[in-house]
Amino acid sequence: MTFLTMAKISETALLVNWSKAKNAAISKDRWAHLWVTKESARIAEEYTEKVVPGHPLVPALRNRFFVDALQAFEKKHEEFTFINLAAGFTSYPYLISPHHPVYEIELPHVIAYRKKKIKEFEAAGQLPKRKINFLSLDLNEAPSIKQIEEIILNQKGTVFVLMEGLLYYLTQEAIDRLFGLWNQSLPKGSQLGFVTWPSAIKDTPAMKGLRGCFEKWLQWPQDQYTWIERDYFSRWDHLKILEETNYLVLEKKYCNRPNELVPGTFVDESVFLMEKS
Numbered sequence: 001m002t003f004l005t006m007a008k009i010s011e012t013a014l015l016v017n018w019s020k021a022k023n024a025a026i027s028k029d030r031w032a033h034l035w036v037t038k039e040s041a042r043i044a045e046e047y048t049e050k051v052v053p054g055h056p057l058v059p060a061l062r063n064r065f066f067v068d069a070l071q072a073f074e075k076k077h078e079e080f081t082f083i084n085l086a087a088g089f090t091s092y093p094y095l096i097s098p099h100h101p102v103y104e105i106e107l108p109h110v111i112a113y114r115k116k117k118i119k120e121f122e123a124a125g126q127l128p129k130r131k132i133n134f135l136s137l138d139l140n141e142a143p144s145i146k147q148i149e150e151i152i153l154n155q156k157g158t159v160f161v162l163m164e165g166l167l168y169y170l171t172q173e174a175i176d177r178l179f180g181l182w183n184q185s186l187p188k189g190s191q192l193g194f195v196t197w198p199s200a201i202k203d204t205p206a207m208k209g210l211r212g213c214f215e216k217w218l219q220w221p222q223d224q225y226t227w228i229e230r231d232y233f234s235r236w237d238h239l240k241i242l243e244e245t246n247y248l249v250l251e252k253k254y255c256n257r258p259n260e261l262v263p264g265t266f267v268d269e270s271v272f273l274m275e276k277s
């Protein structure tokens, strides 16, 4: 099984999935455990113990934020399309009504693995049947934008776009192309959820640990991340920020106990929800 060797950036999808499964009551992802393997659990545990102590909670919190945002959007929009960029092994399609068209965009080997496993899980009755439209794309490549634009132009109603755990792995040019498309082509009232890394968190102990691990495990160079400041998102004339939050706030909101996350010991990314006006 080549996919699970922790040799590529796509393996980070397994790492975050372990957290979503471990904290399923918080993440609201009751299928996340299906995607946890012995190897990914071992690596996630080592990563937590030695490098990023806050890791078990953080991806679960962001998953919950986006489930709540997507379901609130569904309540307001009878007809919409859900487009999940870098979908990894997330369960959002199962948490909305099956009549909404769903597109998952990912690197080709992730799509191949996901399709194969979904078939197995459905056959075993472990996963409900859903129609998911899969698109194998490298989002760093300029032509990928045309295919996403086609989906947007050919669908009816509004669109909910998710870019969870993605932007920092893309080039600034690719991010500019995506936000240019959202700004220009999304129907009015569409929403955009994403997480991002501002440069202020570059040298926290957790982030230094992450960058070191990913270099060692995934051959991802320490200087190959894209850091984006908040004002980048406020400069688009047709996109407005609806909500901007962080994990200390989300922990307070979803965990029903005093905060346990210690600043510096988790990847303190920013979580955003924007709307097309």
Ligand SMILES: C[S@@+](CC[C@H](N)C(=O)[O-])C[C@H]1O[C@@H](n2cnc3c(N)ncnc32)[C@H](O)[C@@H]1O
Pocket (backbone or CB within 6 Å): 009, 010, 011, 012, 013, 016, 017, 085, 086, 087, 088, 089, 090, 105, 106, 107, 110, 137, 138, 139, 140, 163, 164, 165, 166, 169, 170
């Ligand atoms: C941290 S995982 C996030 C997965 C999922 N969105 C989540 O939050 O659970 C990052 C994902 O980005 C995908 N990815 C990274 N670079 C990409 C690219 N250039 N084009 C498409 N997907 C990419 C990886 O394959 C991986 O699944």
